[in-house]
Amino acid sequence: MMDYYAANPGPVDDSVLYDQEKHVSAAVWEGQERGALRCHEHTSKLDRWLLTDKQIELVKKAGFGYLRLIPAISLDNPLISALVERWRKETNTFHMTVGEMTVSLEDVAYLLGLPIDGEPVIGVTYTTCDSICVKYLGKSPDSGYTSGGMVKLSWLKETFSECSENASIEEIECNTRAYLLYLIGSTIFSTTTGNKVPVMYLPLFENFNEAGKYAWGAAALSFLYRALGNAALRSQSTISGCLTLLQCWSYYHLNVGRPKLHHDPIHECFPFVLRWKGKHSGPTSNRDVAFYRKALDCLKPTDVDWCPYANISHTVIPENILNQLILGRSKTMLICFDKAERHLPDRCLRQFGMHQTIPEEVHMWERKTRGVDGGVNLSGKLEAELNEWANRRFHVVEAEEDLDEGEYMNWYFRITRRVVGRPVSIAAEFERLNAALRDIAHIADTLSTHGMDEQQIQSVTRIRYKAHECLRDQIGSSITVNVENSENDVGKRIRGKERVRRRSVSKRRRKDDDPDEYYALTSCTNNNNNAQSHLYSPAVADDVDGGQLYHVENEVVLPPQHLCLDVNDVAKDCEEAAAEEADVDQLSHGSEESPGGPHAAHSSLENTEDVTCQTDNTVAA
Numbered sequence: 001m002m003d004y005y006a007a008n009p010g011p012v013d014d015s016v017l018y019d020q021e022k023h024v025s026a027a028v029w030e031g032q033e034r035g036a037l038r039c040h041e042h043t044s045k046l047d048r049w050l051l052t053d054k055q056i057e058l059v060k061k062a063g064f065g066y067l068r069l070i071p072a073i074s075l076d077n078p079l080i081s082a083l084v085e086r087w088r089k090e091t092n093t094f095h096m097t098v099g100e101m102t103v104s105l106e107d108v109a110y111l112l113g114l115p116i117d118g119e120p121v122i123g124v125t126y127t128t129c130d131s132i133c134v135k136y137l138g139k140s141p142d143s144g145y146t147s148g149g150m151v152k153l154s155w156l157k158e159t160f161s162e163c164s165e166n167a168s169i170e171e172i173e174c175n176t177r178a179y180l181l182y183l184i185g186s187t188i189f190s191t192t193t194g195n196k197v198p199v200m201y202l203p204l205f206e207n208f209n210e211a212g213k214y215a216w217g218a219a220a221l222s223f224l225y226r227a228l229g230n231a232a233l234r235s236q237s238t239i240s241g242c243l244t245l246l247q248c249w250s251y252y253h254l255n256v257g258r259p260k261l262h263h264d265p266i267h268e269c270f271p272f273v274l275r276w277k278g279k280h281s282g283p284t285s286n287r288d289v290a291f292y293r294k295a296l297d298c299l300k301p302t303d304v305d306w307c308p309y310a311n312i313s314h315t316v317i318p319e320n321i322l323n324q325l326i327l328g329r330s331k332t333m334l335i336c337f338d339k340a341e342r343h344l345p346d347r348c349l350r351q352f353g354m355h356q357t358i359p360e361e362v363h364m365w366e367r368k369t370r371g372v373d374g375g376v377n378l379s380g381k382l383e384a385e386l387n388e389w390a391n392r393r394f395h396v397v398e399a400e401e402d403l404d405e406g407e408y409m410n411w412y413f414r415i416t417r418r419v420v421g422r423p424v425s426i427a428a429e430f431e432r433l434n435a436a437l438r439d440i441a442h443i444a445d446t447l448s449t450h451g452m453d454e455q456q457i458q459s460v461t462r463i464r465y466k467a468h469e470c471l472r473d474q475i476g477s478s479i480t481v482n483v484e485n486s487e488n489d490v491g492k493r494i495r496g497k498e499r500v501r502r503r504s505v506s507k508r509r510r511k512d513d514d515p516d517e518y519y520a521l522t523s524c525t526n527n528n529n530n531a532q533s534h535l536y537s538p539a540v541a542d543d544v545d546g547g548q549l550y551h552v553e554n555e556v557v558l559p560p561q562h563l564c565l566d567v568n569d570v571a572k573d574c575e576e577a578a579a580e581e582a583d584v585d586q587l588s589h590g591s592e593e594s595p596g597g598p599h600a601a602h603s604s605l606e607n608t609e610d611v612t613c614q615t616d617n618t619v620a621a
Contacts, residue, residue, distance in 0.1 A: 009419045016362070016415040017090055024085050025420045027234040028293070036077040036289050037084060037231055040194055040240040042153060042186035043072040049161045049179055058176045062211035064183060066113025066271045073244050073276055079257040080243055082292030083250060085420045089229030091362055093347050095416045097299045099356060099409070100347045103249045105221060106328025109321050110309050111248055113271035114188070114217030117324040120335040120389050121204065121219035122382065125149065127374030129199050136202040138174040149374065150196040156182045177205045188220035188242045189336070200337065218343075218389075220245070222334035225341035226367070248273045252308040253351075256295045257287065270316045272309070290421065297419045306350040328352070331395045333388035337378055338368050340385040346397045354399040356408050434471070441467035 009029060011017045020026055024034065046068075051059070059068055086094045093100040105116040126132055126149040130140045133151065137160070145155035160178035163171065185197025205211050220242050227241030251258050252272070261275070268275065314322065329345045329352055345352065347359045368381060379386065422429075444464035449457045 010413070010417045011415050013414045017088055017095075017417060018364075019090060020417065022233055023088070023417075024232055024234045024236075025417050028085065028420055029422060032234070033289075034234075034237060035081075037081045037236075038238040039075045039077050039080055039243050040192050040238060041075060041190050041243045042195065043070070043244065045157060046072065046183065046186060048157065049182070050163075051176075051179065052163055052165055052167075052172070054172050055163060055176045055179065058173065058208045059180065059183075061208040062180055062205060063115050063214065063216050064180060067187065068183060070112065070187070070244065070271065070273050071277050073247065073273070075243055076247060076257055076287075078287055078289045079250065079292050080239065080247060081289045082296055082420075083246065084228060084231045084239060085289075085293060086296060086417075087228045087232045088417075089225075089232060090364075091347055092225050092229075092342055092344055096296065096304075097418060098301050098304055099350065099412055100416075101253065101304075101351065102344070102348050103221065103224065103246060104328050104345055104348065104351060105218060105330065105334075105343060106309075106325055106352070107249050107252075108217040108221050108245065109325060109328065110317075111245055111252075111271055111273045112188075112217060112220065112242070113318070113321060114220060115212070115215055115320070115324065116217035116221075117327050117392075118213050118215040118218075120386060121214050121216060122335055122337050122378050122386070123200060123203055124377050125337070125374055126198070126200050132199045132202055136174070136177050136206065138170070147193070147196060149200060150191075150193065150198050151181075153182055153185055153195050153197060156185075156197075173208075176208075177202060180205050180211075184216075187244065188216070189223055190240045190242070192238045192240045218334045219336035221343070222336040222339045222341045225334065226336075226339045229341075229367075244273060248276055251276055253305055254296075254299070255303040255305075256299070257292060268312050268316055270318070272312070293421045297421055297423075307353050310353070326396060327392060329397045330392045331397055332392040333385045335382065335385055335389055338382075340365075340368065340382055349397065349399070352397075352399075354397075355401075355403040356405050357400060357403060358408050358411050437467050437470050441471065 009025075011020060014020060017023075027034070051068075056065075056068075059065060083094065086096060088095050091100065093102040108114055109116045128149060129146040129151050134140045139159060141151055141155045141159075145152045156178045160175045160182075163175040167175070181197055181199070181201060184201060185191075189197065189201070191197070204214060224241040224245060227239055228246075230236055231239035250256065259276070330343065331346055332343050334341045334343050342362065342365065344359070344362065346357075349356045441464065444460055444467060447460055449460060452460070
């Protein structure tokens with residue numbers, strides 16, 4: 001069973017993960033690494049806002065009293081990137097080796113302290129900033145600080161970060177609205193623009209008491225779901241949303257990249273994100289995406305804490321948050337303006353202390369966008385989604401007792417993508433295939449044709465030719481030369497490669513002109529020289545475990561476009577070939593310089609590509 005899934009990582013049944021080809025895991029399997037995602041969260045300058053007591057009171061009324069306490073937490077970009085590789089927007093869950101998991105409304109309430117019940121966060125869109133900023137902030141930004149319906153976070157901080165104790169009520173409210181816009185724009189609604197926030201949220205802060213009635217936690221989760229779905233596409237390189245929430249969710253639920261605490265977790269503070277405040281110990285500097293990917297591919301049930309909040313005293317949790325926790329199990333639609341995303345706790349019942357059953361089918365839904373029109377109230381475009389949210393309390397999933405999860409796991413293994421990284425690298429796969437080709441070539445070269453009829457001899461000859469042709473093609477097309485060597489060494493390697501290509505071309509021409517003569521000549525040559533070059537040596541094949549090759553329906557699956565050859569070995573061959581050619585030239589022409597000189601090397605170098613790895617750091621406002 002494991003050999004089959006090593007060859008076919010899934011899904012076997014694509015009725016659930018129907019967008020697999022667009023997913024980043026498909027690119028990773030094909031050898032296309034994108035590196036760590038650029039993570040956009042801008043919390044580093046939040047502590048530079050100097051709020052007065054009156055402002056803090058208004059922030060609490062608006063529902064953000066706990067969010068403002070959350071400090072800037074250093075993001076682990078490779079960990080976040082590896083988690084994204086397992087996120088599936090078809091189900092809004094992580095597809096782990098142990099089953100599906102997700103960031104739920106319950107997690108948002110525990111970790112951020114945001115309300116997960118209330119009015120949906122939706123309203124009117126704007127394409128300009130001037131009038132809306134003047135109305136709710138009392139000032140309009142210069143054109144250099146705006147872009148469409150978005151304003152730069154830096155303008156908000158520079159203009160409103162300090163409020164006088166003797167300021168008027170109107171000035172206090174304007175400064176507090178600016179702070180709230182900055183707060184959500186740098187945390188729960190951070191965008192991939194890097195340093196801007198839409199002004200469409202401002203009207204929701206017109207009345208601070210009314211602002212506190214919105215389900216900001218549900219909106220934050222909808223925003224994060226959409227960001228995860230976009231980042232999981234193979235074409236993307238950035239991610240936004242509340243990444244502090246995502247990373248701390250991982251710390252609580254998964255024993256992967258979890259730092260060691262310098263304090264006793266028994267004495268918890270609310271919200272629970274504060275557990276990870278401050279510096280942590282643990283070697284994370286040398287952990288890249290591949291490290292975390294392998295850890296998640298090898299995730300065991302013992303590495304998962306399905307209910308991490310069960311042993312935490314609920315006395316520290318505010319009563320209004322406790323009363324809303326039931327909605328953590330609500331199968332509903334989450335809404336944040338145009339971002340409407342499904343919340344599917346029935347796919348992750350073990351996170352609520354229940355046995356997991358085969359969940360209901362997830363029907364595809366249209367993910368709508370705001371478009372470019374201003375002054376549009378999105379409530380008219382999301383009627384069905386708003387109705388689902390209105391009925392959220394009628395769709396709370398319940399537990400089913402005494403269930404065997406074996407049936408679920410059998411179903412899950414068929415519909416999921418079990419691994420993201422290849423158990424065996426493409427280079428190692430090539431080496432095994434190449435060794436097998438050498439073995440075949442050696443057997444065909446040394447096989448006695450005594451007693452064979454003409455048709456059998458012809459078949460052996462064709463097998464011999466095909467094996468050698470494959471090996472020659474790999475030499476001619478799969479070599480990438482490292483240009484860091486000296487000019488002389490590079491020139492030798494290039495001449496060696498050209499010599500190999502000339503030999504390959506001449507043999508192909510000979511075969512095309514007269515195949516029978518070519519096969520006869522090849523057979524005679526091989527019988528007189530069974531040793532061949534070490535490229536055809538069967539010695540490597542003796543060390544290959546054939547059982548480690550991938551098979552799907554009894555066929556070996558090795559895409560030839562992904563095959564690679566060891567550059568050091570080939571470079572050595574090219575240098576030896578160049579040395580032989582230089583000896584011949586010297587005997588024939590004395591001390592004359594080879595045609596082309598150093599310019600030939602430079603010309604070839606222009607066509608040589610270097611593969612580089614790029615490490616991206618967190619973007620801060």
